[in-house]
Amino acid sequence: MKFGGTSMAGIERIRSVAARVKREAAAGNQVAVVVSAMAGETDRLVGFCREASPLYDPREYDVVVSAGEQITSGLLAIALQAINVPARSLLGWQLPIRTDTAFAKARIDTIDTDALEESFAAGAVAVIPGFQGVAPGQRITTLGRGGSDTSAVAVAAAIRADRCDIYTDVDGVYTTDPRIVPRARKLAKVTYEEMLELASVGAKVLQTRSVGLAMKEKVRVQVLSSFTGRADGDGAPMADTLPGTMIVGEEEIDDVERQLITGIAHDKNEAKITLTRVPDQPGTVASIFEPLAAANINVDMIIQNIAHQSASNGASSTSATDVTFTVPAADLARSIEALNQARETIGFGELIHDTRVAKISVVGVGMRSHAGVASTMFTTLGARGINIQAISTSEIKVSVLIHEDETELAVRVLHTAYGLDAEAA
């Protein structure tokens, strides 16, 4: 069981988490719990580090920020004991959760399960702070923001857990954002690959890395709400938790359940860049993307228009083309700088950029065996007069770039077109 920061925000909520853990233990399950820091605490600690020095040593940053989860793990152990559930905290260095030495963004190498198995054998619940580990040399590491999901999946994999339940502030994974489409449905099951595609295009339920790890280690992950049963405002935990969404291997989804399209995601955090009049020569595309890669900027969609003869200079008659691609909006300024520095090498005309774009993606493992998914998308959007600025596809995803003002309309019409709308109430 993994609980996020909003679930741990204050002793009243930690008590409610303890009650949930007790129910699982009382049902005869051996339970390990992974906890985040109290909501806001990690930001507070990161803020201290930045204030102490903008160029802080990541090794010391890890000492500081790992304290947030250390605190909540001890508090949950106390809250569990208070309701007669034997429990103890096991910190990253105690377990240990061994990581590499990439401080502030470490990766887990191995998790020693001896202490966990001892804890289970003693009938106790192990409470493990998420987000932290220990590197060779006995120094504390952290896994990067959102790393507690990864901790939970890694612990589940290490102990061969039957299930990894991740409690969040949503009650599952939906066919699309319910704030846009009220008739969006909660999915009972979704495959790892679909979840990865949905996560990478803005449906931020789980940290992407944790889903990749779950897929690799075949950990069955359930996303469910910490707050179900509290909608009446009395704060009392319900006797039963509503089922959430299971994230599983494709083999666990039978044909009857399988949909052509599982979900529709949208992402407004992209920016579009067009370089005009790029010479149409071998090596030019590489000269564009090399400086971006060197600056650690992820390029997503790429379109190269058909080359056209240059009319400006009849004498040498060079061929030129426009190249359009997207980068994360947060990296736009750095991208422009990198490209302008490489202007001589690339030899482009103008650099045009636009942040008023949105990426809409339809995702589903079903599209592997069905043609026509992409054309349904283009037809549906075209019928509503929505202009497609770029297209990219993967085996289980089709994404288009449109004007951001048309995001909600596009998501709604696609949700209907793919038959995802729930029955009207």
Added chain:
Amino acid sequence: MKFGGTSMAGIERIRSVAARVKREAAAGNQVAVVVSAMAGETDRLVGFCREASPLYDPREYDVVVSAGEQITSGLLAIALQAINVPARSLLGWQLPIRTDTAFAKARIDTIDTDALEESFAAGAVAVIPGFQGVAPGQRITTLGRGGSDTSAVAVAAAIRADRCDIYTDVDGVYTTDPRIVPRARKLAKVTYEEMLELASVGAKVLQTRSVGLAMKEKVRVQVLSSFTGRADGDGAPMADTLPGTMIVGEEEIDDVERQLITGIAHDKNEAKITLTRVPDQPGTVASIFEPLAAANINVDMIIQNIAHQSASNGASSTSATDVTFTVPAADLARSIEALNQARETIGFGELIHDTRVAKISVVGVGMRSHAGVASTMFTTLGARGINIQAISTSEIKVSVLIHEDETELAVRVLHTAYGLDAEAA
């Protein structure tokens, strides 16, 4: 160098601490720093534990509350690096500082100095969180409130430091409380034993245990202010720190410096209990103090009045007496409960209690070789009409119990009587 919670309260102050550490290092000293948590942080964490369960597991409490010093140790390391002082944090379990398993009030057994010596050899400042250690079984321990002073002295002893500078919010040890006697003088030197007596009677500059350890390990401790040089309000650290008070062995104080009386302390945290008509028989006194000892209550001053014949029962003519003693005011309720439970065994008449008392103590190693200290005290107080309710003495201390309303008057007249007043300005 050890810095308390007010010195670590916020990044601006941590930066000021870093500047002070840099001056010591720049002067060619090898420096280890012990830090407290930010002021208020330990209270916040203790509050969480109590809220989670009034009967919290001290092992988990230690996991939670030790986080406060972990945070400041990382932050000070970052702040030192930012001003080009190589530094790294070394947590209790990393060093390690080995303690016993008395969680929440552990005692240090040994400190491994390998990592410290490596750090010195590398020209780096070691930043050690105070108050924490690690018990057999690799579990985090804490040393009890105020334990950071003890950590500092223990580290100083382990590395055979030339000096242990403890930065506090006072600038040294005074002949008495300067808020009561404006002409109190700052002492240049005080002996361990005097400091112990002063600390135990309310002059709370250092944790008592740390002074005892310094005496045992012959660590020269200097108490000085973190804030000297900031009185002008610009927050800039001064080029030189004003000297504080050195706490040293008696052999370091020469005859010229030696005073008859070093200081006068007062303590309003005592409560007086009188049991009337206690049978004057062998074993009765034991029957009073055994239940208090069993409840872990420290009894301080004890007076047994002269026995008087009981007049109430002419037939059996038993002899009875009144017994008066003091306990910490915080333990009064528990003391009364323990005594009432033992009422049958003790056989006392009434239990009378009074919290409106104060203990005034004159302290000085000089009184070993000088008679008349006690009689000067009684005469001085008597001349001002101050009634003495109880007396206790040690080799270097005379204490009296008086009405708490007379505390300030008593301290003032004694300060003058023993020649401690500074020259008038």
